[in-house]
Amino acid sequence: MKKIQMVDLKGQYEAIKEIVNASVIDVIESTAFINGPKVHEFQKNLENYLGVKHVIPCANGTDALQIAMMGLGLKPGDEVITSDFTFAATVEVIALLGLTPVLVDVEPDTFNIDIEAIKKAITPNTKAIVPVHLFGQCANMDAIMEIANTHNLFVIEDNAQAIGATYTSSNGSKQKAGTIGHVASTSFFPSKNLGCYGDGGAIFTNDDDLAHMIRGIVNHGMYRRYYHDVVGVNSRLDSIQATILNTKLQHLDTYNKVRQNAARKYNEAFKNEENIITPFINESQSTHVFHQYTLKVKNVDRDALAQFLNDNEIPCGVYYPVPLHLQEAYKNSRHNEDDFAVTNQLIKEVISLPMHTELDDEQIAFITSKVIEFVNG
Numbered sequence: 001m002k003k004i005q006m007v008d009l010k011g012q013y014e015a016i017k018e019i020v021n022a023s024v025i026d027v028i029e030s031t032a033f034i035n036g037p038k039v040h041e042f043q044k045n046l047e048n049y050l051g052v053k054h055v056i057p058c059a060n061g062t063d064a065l066q067i068a069m070m071g072l073g074l075k076p077g078d079e080v081i082t083s084d085f086t087f088a089a090t091v092e093v094i095a096l097l098g099l100t101p102v103l104v105d106v107e108p109d110t111f112n113i114d115i116e117a118i119k120k121a122i123t124p125n126t127k128a129i130v131p132v133h134l135f136g137q138c139a140n141m142d143a144i145m146e147i148a149n150t151h152n153l154f155v156i157e158d159n160a161q162a163i164g165a166t167y168t169s170s171n172g173s174k175q176k177a178g179t180i181g182h183v184a185s186t187s188f189f190p191s192k193n194l195g196c197y198g199d200g201g202a203i204f205t206n207d208d209d210l211a212h213m214i215r216g217i218v219n220h221g222m223y224r225r226y227y228h229d230v231v232g233v234n235s236r237l238d239s240i241q242a243t244i245l246n247t248k249l250q251h252l253d254t255y256n257k258v259r260q261n262a263a264r265k266y267n268e269a270f271k272n273e274e275n276i277i278t279p280f281i282n283e284s285q286s287t288h289v290f291h292q293y294t295l296k297v298k299n300v301d302r303d304a305l306a307q308f309l310n311d312n313e314i315p316c317g318v319y320y321p322v323p324l325h326l327q328e329a330y331k332n333s334r335h336n337e338d339d340f341a342v343t344n345q346l347i348k349e350v351i352s353l354p355m356h357t358e359l360d361d362e363q364i365a366f367i368t369s370k371v372i373e374f375v376n377g
């Protein structure tokens, strides 16, 4: 059996190696390293793929979130509601901009932001909601957009984990994840579903004025050369990453299908295990592109299971082991422990198994047999 990896980037690279290597050499030969034609080409390709009017490439997914918030003109003191159960980048940029992060609980089945908890957290200072499409499945965007319309709030989708997922509204219309809110961010970190070979990110929006604003912000607040109308940042996707992403974008739907297939095989193996809860897919609402394949385990010591898997050379991950409201950097007296019952439970039960495009049946059989052996042991 091939050695099992949490994310196998090598196997995926081997399959596109000739094209990728040639395209990288082309960029080097062209010396158009920054803002070259490849970046523009990728921007257009991603706009077409997503069905969104504007894609603004930038340096990474954390910058993308920050720049989206800067573009919306959020000001210190504005409250931004987001999920307690996500990667820290989401709350980090809110705090960095001097905005007030308001963390709320998630749904126990999808792990996405809880609608009632959002409603409860709204105050006259609330300005935005940041749903995170966690592990590859969209949050309940119909309900979130309705709350936003009622209270005049911005919605910033953190789409770092769900690129390529499709959301179905209650009226039946289908949209790609990251094209529903006022603005969205994504990451091309190598292990993401659409990963480059370094750092990268992008902002999406259908709003022409906001897109214009953001194009200036990513470039030092410049709308005319050497005239700085707003305080900006320097955040660029470089041409080498863009040319790699152009190749990989053509395979994104296939990559996501391969992930879904692996998830189906995991589910099948676990279907009779009452202490292993496989990922819930709210199919009428969103496809799931399995950035992570995350189980909840019951009546078993999750950390001991993780150790057992590691002892058997099966990598696994706990995303996330500490809720954001308990992190030293983000503790805040406004947060009430009783409001985080779901997250506080999830952090003890979740475990993510290897998930990537190169998993084979033999590996899945070995992984699932070891999980079942421990859970029933």
Ligand SMILES: *Cc1c(COP(=O)(O)O)cnc(C)c1O
Pocket (backbone or CB within 6 Å): 060, 061, 062, 063, 086, 087, 089, 090, 132, 158, 160, 161, 186, 187, 188, 189, 199, 200, 201
């Ligand atoms: C990866 C990730 C980010 C940050 O992306 P980087 O490119 O690493 O900056 C933000 N939010 C979520 C939910 C992520 O998973």
